[in-house]
Amino acid sequence: MSLDRVARERLVRALAGAVIEHADELTSLDQAIGDGDHGLNMKRGFEAVLAALPGLADKPLPDMLKAIGMTLVMKVGGASGPLVGTFFMELGKALPEQPSRADLVVATEKAIHAVKARGRSEAGQKTLLDVLVPVHAVLAGGGDAKAIAIEAAQAADRTTPMLAIRGRASFLGERSIGHMDPGSRSASLLIGAAVETLEFEVNT
Amino acid sequence: MSSLRPGNVGIVIVSHSPKIAEGAADMVRQMVGDAVPLAWTGGDVDGGLGTNVAGILEAIETAWSPAGVAILVDLGGAETNSEMAVEMLPEDRRGRVLVCNAPVVEGAVIAATESSGGSPLAAVKRSAEEFYA
16 A cells, blocks of 8 residues: 555545544534543544644655644543544554555554553443454455445444443443444544545555 | 652642642642642643643643652543653653542542652552542
């Protein structure tokens, strides 16, 4: 996979756009089982990422991802800033400048591991890991862009009946059941935007 | 806020609400005096409720002591952001900053009391956490 400058900028704009356009939806999901700031927080973070363009896209892919991660860590706030920011930072650390699909599989696994450590969490606790982990399995299993995007959306849906064990929603106990996890929704939006953009760039 | 006795463990208070963080710091000052380096931070970068890594890093710097810094947090994001901030510290400081698993107000007062007696960082953390247990 070779991402030139134009493709990198397109990727950044797609990621930011997906979050910013759905900020109200993310906020209303978070109002149901959290503290209602997820949409606003993520929007603030990705607006800061957009503000770093065009210079951001001048960086090689690994450095660009690390810079996105650091911006999210510093700007998003909540627990999402460190969690989503860590994912991007670790992805940047693990990927070469011209990653193959195999590189992407290894790097996302490392990034997921870092998110687990940061949140002291595992899949099954109604967090973004419930999207990241199954999507990684589809990626590792050779699924195409469409299969990955579908899995991301369905995995977010599958958090609805789950009982929250980590994060603010866990305070609600059983009342967290019946609402989609906001962090899973934002993760699925980001993955959907990424694969849609990258679909045209893949040539492994 | 800084101390005249930098040998004592510093205390950092992190709350989603700047008012809570400042109020807890006021209580520490009134009950423990100026014997410990103390700083507080609260709110997101836009001034709303929340916590932010930059603010926490700044508070650690303000309360820095060679004996280390104990951080007291309120809810989840405050803890995650504090742990992130600790990891972003220079390597020689990273091991000397601990996030305490204790209620923010009581923990801050007890940690500061322990620190004011000259106790090391581990003892300061333990005292704050034992109150919670």
